[in-house]
Amino acid sequence: NAGVMQNPRHLVRRRGQEARLRCSPMKGHSHVYWYRQLPEEGLKFMVYLQKENIIDESGMPKERFSAEFPKEGPSILRIQQVVRGDSAAYFCASSLDRGHYNEQFFGPGTRLTVL
């Protein structure tokens, strides 16, 4: 009964490189959410996806950030041309149904460090 899985757990990138973060939801869950957490802060919602669709990207920065959740495989959060301000912990959550009525279960996070 695996929970939400994220990899890598730690990622180091130099400024200008690309970062790819992967998330596999809990078995049977088709709703995925990405959050970002800066040090000493709460989590900030970025994007909500269902299989093959972005439903709500109201928290996503307009440039350099993109997300996908293909029919097969994990959800991917992609950050192009990373800058130091992108250094944060990125968490993925999944739910059985749309989150307003269901628990969101979180993965262990990916800690991105931009040098």
Place this chain on the structure above:
Amino acid sequence: SQQGEEDPQALSIQEGENATMNCSYKTSINNLQWYRQNSGRGLVHLILIRSNEREKHSGRLRVTLDTSKKSSSLLITASRAADTASYFCGSYSGGGADGLTFGKGTHLIIQP
């Protein structure tokens, strides 16, 4: 104040005592969810309380919800050193947004 704001920011108590944390939110909710986060780790789901519920229990945890005051509280009874963590409440900010909104959390320290 922001949606899902926890209070106090930090709380230090002796092992065995009870710990109470509060959360305020601004817009109408369908449910409110409490989470625990150990240092450097992900969030662990504790309790979901629906808007038509006033109180919910899970082991040593008790959550209350007052929709008239737009507030919730989390009570941990008979605290243990392992309860040391940050606690967050998550709620939806309305407008159809699907992401939970969290405050900065309450950092709870249990002194042995």
